[in-house]
Amino acid sequence: MVTGIPDAPANANDYAIIRVRHKKSGAMAWRVSLYRDGAMKVHKEFTFISHGGEGPARAAAERFRNEQMLRFPPPLSCTIRQKLRINNTSGLAGVSRQTNGKNTYWIAQTTTRKGKKISRSFNVATFGEEQAKHKAIEARKEQLATIEHRTFRRQRGENLYGELLQGGSTASEV
Numbered sequence: 001m002v003t004g005i006p007d008a009p010a011n012a013n014d015y016a017i018i019r020v021r022h023k024k025s026g027a028m029a030w031r032v033s034l035y036r037d038g039a040m041k042v043h044k045e046f047t048f049i050s051h052g053g054e055g056p057a058r059a060a061a062e063r064f065r066n067e068q069m070l071r072f073p074p075p076l077s078c079t080i081r082q083k084l085r086i087n088n089t090s091g092l093a094g095v096s097r098q099t100n101g102k103n104t105y106w107i108a109q110t111t112t113r114k115g116k117k118i119s120r121s122f123n124v125a126t127f128g129e130e131q132a133k134h135k136a137i138e139a140r141k142e143q144l145a146t147i148e149h150r151t152f153r154r155q156r157g158e159n160l161y162g163e164l165l166q167g168g169s170t171a172s173e174v
Contacts, residue, residue, distance in 0.1 A: 015156045016065050017058075020045070028054065030061035034068055037075070042068045066164055073161065077147050081110060090133075094140045097133070106132040108139035110147070118143050 020031045027047055034042040044064060051057035082093050090096050096107050098121075109119040120139040122132035 015160050017061050030057050032061050032065045036072055041072050069161055070164055092137060095136045106136035108136040110143040
C-alpha cells in the first residue's frame with residue numbers, strides 16, 4: 001500500500017511526479033506516472049534508498065519523466081477534436097446539419113485554444129444538400145489545420161514539454 005505525501009512542496013517541475021511512502025515498509029520514493037488517452041502509459045518508482053537519498057532519486061525520476069514525455073508526447077489537439085461524440089448525427093466531428101426556421105444549413109465549427117468559436121455555415125437552398133455538406137467538411141478541415149498545439153491537462157506539463165523540445169535545462173540536469 002502506498003500513500004501520496006500531501007504536504008510535499010509543489011513546484012513547476014512536479015509534473016507527473018509525486019512523492020510516496022509505502023505504508024508497510026515506510027520506504028520513500030518518487031513516482032512517475034504519465035497518462036495518455038486516459039490510460040496509464042508510464043509508471044515507475046525511484047526509491048530514496050536505492051538511489052542514495054531523496055535528491056538523487058528525484059533527479060533520476062525527473063530524467064526518466066523527461067525521456068518518457070519526449071517518447072510519448074500527448075496527442076495534438078486537432079486529433080482529439082476529430083473523435084466522434086455520442087450525440088453526433090452527421091458522422092463527422094465538428095460538422096452538423098441544422099434547421100433554423102425554414103432554412104437548413106451544414107455547419108462547420110470548432111473552438112480555438114482561447115475559447116473563441118469559429119463557425120461557417122452553408123445554406124442547403126443555395127448550394128444543394130451534397131455541396132453544402134462538402135463545403136462544411138472542407139471548412140472544418142481548414143479550421144483544424146490552424147490548431148497545432150498538444151493537449152495537456154496542466155499548464156506545467158505544457159511548459160515542461162516546450163522546454164524539453166527546445167533543449168532547455170531542467171532541475172535534473174543542473
